[in-house]
Amino acid sequence: MKLFIVESPTKARTIKKYLGKGFVVKATMGHVKDLPEKELGVDPETLEAKYVYRKGKKKLVDELKRLAQRSEEVYLGTDPDREGEAIAYFLREELKRKNPKIKRATFREVTESAIKKSVRSAGELDMNLVKAQFARRILDRLIGYLLSPVLWDAFKNPKLSAGRVQSPALRLLVERERQIEGFKKRKYYLVKAVLRTPSGEKLEAYYDYRYENPSDAKVVAEKLKEAFFSVKSVKLKKEKVAPPKPFITSTLQAEADAKLGLPPEKTQKLAQFLYEQGFITYPRTDSYRINPEAAKAFTEFIKKTYGEEFVGRLRRFKARATAQEAHEAVRPTAAKPSVPVEGPASKLYGLIFNRTVASLMKEAEVERQEVKLEAVSPSLKRPLELLAKGARMLFPGWMLAYPYELKQKPLPELEEGTLLELEEVKIEEREVKPPERYTEGTLVKTLEKLGIGRPSTYAQIVKTLKERGYVEKKGKYLVPTELAKKVVDYLSEHYPLLVDYGFTAEVEKKLDEVEEGRRDWKEVVREFKRKVMGE
DNA sequence: CAGTGAGCGAGCTTCCGCTTGACTT
Numbered sequence A: 001m002k003l004f005i006v007e008s009p010t011k012a013r014t015i016k017k018y019l020g021k022g023f024v025v026k027a028t029m030g031h032v033k034d035l036p037e038k039e040l041g042v043d044p045e046t047l048e049a050k051y052v053y054r055k056g057k058k059k060l061v062d063e064l065k066r067l068a069q070r071s072e073e074v075y076l077g078t079d080p081d082r083e084g085e086a087i088a089y090f091l092r093e094e095l096k097r098k099n100p101k102i103k104r105a106t107f108r109e110v111t112e113s114a115i116k117k118s119v120r121s122a123g124e125l126d127m128n129l130v131k132a133q134f135a136r137r138i139l140d141r142l143i144g145y146l147l148s149p150v151l152w153d154a155f156k157n158p159k160l161s162a163g164r165v166q167s168p169a170l171r172l173l174v175e176r177e178r179q180i181e182g183f184k185k186r187k188y189y190l191v192k193a194v195l196r197t198p199s200g201e202k203l204e205a206y207y208d209y210r211y212e213n214p215s216d217a218k219v220v221a222e223k224l225k226e227a228f229f230s231v232k233s234v235k236l237k238k239e240k241v242a243p244p245k246p247f248i249t250s251t252l253q254a255e256a257d258a259k260l261g262l263p264p265e266k267t268q269k270l271a272q273f274l275y276e277q278g279f280i281t282y283p284r285t286d287s288y289r290i291n292p293e294a295a296k297a298f299t300e301f302i303k304k305t306y307g308e309e310f311v312g313r314l315r316r317f318k319a320r321a322t323a324q325e326a327h328e329a330v331r332p333t334a335a336k337p338s339v340p341v342e343g344p345a346s347k348l349y350g351l352i353f354n355r356t357v358a359s360l361m362k363e364a365e366v367e368r369q370e371v372k373l374e375a376v377s378p379s380l381k382r383p384l385e386l387l388a389k390g391a392r393m394l395f396p397g398w399m400l401a402y403p404y405e406l407k408q409k410p411l412p413e414l415e416e417g418t419l420l421e422l423e424e425v426k427i428e429e430r431e432v433k434p435p436e437r438y439t440e441g442t443l444v445k446t447l448e449k450l451g452i453g454r455p456s457t458y459a460q461i462v463k464t465l466k467e468r469g470y471v472e473k474k475g476k477y478l479v480p481t482e483l484a485k486k487v488v489d490y491l492s493e494h495y496p497l498l499v500d501y502g503f504t505a506e507v508e509k510k511l512d513e514v515e516e517g518r519r520d521w522k523e524v525v526r527e528f529k530r531k532v533m534g535e
Numbered sequence B: 001c002a003g004t005g006a007g008c009g010a011g012c013t014t015c016c017g018c019t020t021g022a023c024t025t
Helices: A009-019 A057-069 A082-095 A112-120 A127-155 A166-181 A214-225 A249-260 A264-276 A292-305 A344-359 A440-450 A458-467 A482-494 A503-515 A521-533
Strands: A002-006 A023-027 A074-076 A102-104 A186-196 A202-211 A228-241 A364-376 A384-395 A419-432 A471-474 A477-480
Touching (some): A002 A009, A009 A023, A009 A112, A057 A082, A074 A082, A082 A102, A082 A127, A127 A482, A166 A458, A186 A214, A202 A214, A202 A364, A214 A384, A228 A384, A249 A264, A249 A344, A249 A458, A264 A344, A264 A440, A264 A458, A292 A344, A440 A458, A458 A471
Parallel strands (some): A074 A102
Antiparallel strands (some): A186 A419, A228 A364, A228 A419, A364 A384, A471 A477
């Protein structure tokens, strides 16, 4: 008997099917050891750390020890990323006395061929990855556990917290709120002419200037009322609109929030359910990759449903520098458009299905239309130029599968020199809008762009900010409290690097060097600790 | 003697990232 260990019980079930009788497949359900919760657990000078069993994991590790002892070989098939390598490391340390024949097996897709290959090519642990995880973990602990008490003292409030992820996230919310508070309402006025073409179609054109004063707009409007209008130029431009990328965790959460009104936490719960039922791939991912065999099945679906001319290609995308790419994109496991499930889970599945299909379809083709009109009148020294913009769908491509609204309507067909009949001159009052508050979805997307947080934690970040009394949700919008503003001001003044939006990216860069064996992990931790704490 | 206040000490609070099910509200 051989023992194969993974993180997710769902993966364990699938892999058991692929590997068959000779294997026992077990799941760790994440990390088994971690720094202790109730104490710092790290010597701030030597960086020696104390790792303890996580809640409930002692029993599990004992079980694994028992199984390891009875096994010919042990395969550590945890995720092929920094955290997964660390989990494998702690497992090896626990199990090696029971069975020294321990190998590291890695795969990026849960397919039979990938799993079998991982067994054949299993090898050594990558200690550089493990060291990078130590650095990440310990730096986060030092920052969080040294700075939070500073806030307790400064604010006489023992529930506050600070951290590498939550503090810049909070700063985003506070800065946006202040932009909104400081926003001065400004109105402006547009002069528009409603015209009729010789064939009787309506056309709206506007004078391209924002008047701050309605009386100025009125002067122009009066002149237009007695003007003659003709088409000066017609510019048509063909434009290709690329299909969207398939979903990763951050974009799924953002899109489900915007389109289905599901906050990230709810989306993750539903996605986890769909994953456990075998309907979708792993829901916590930062990779856009799609297994080529699976892509083929979706392509067949596109051919059958929309026709050959709608078939696009499997595109590859460069992931962000911070991405670990341990899994595929979030996609259906089969090219079936629905699933025997009701309610929001089925809606979410539909969104994932359509997005996956769309990502493999042909570009849409849109015609951008720009018509310039000339208004001539005795009261005008020079002719006035009016503008009309429109868009026309030439070929919908992927937009058939994943609805997308063109913001502009098509213009009537026009030729240079055509005379137009004036129907009405309007003055439209418009307002310059203040920036919009973040929703949970847009915050997640922003954090992901900055490389802050990971797929497994995006949904948790807002929850933490709420628990600390930093954020309240009003409708779908996130509103920082007065306390949050004070805390951000305090941190900005005393610990500017902590709330620097580029800080995590800087850390990641150095962690990459640790992963490549070019830098000592303790050096990295000490350097950042010094820089953050301001020593 | 009961009530009050100062002083002291113990215990609690806190990070990010990986994964579910067992537990309580």
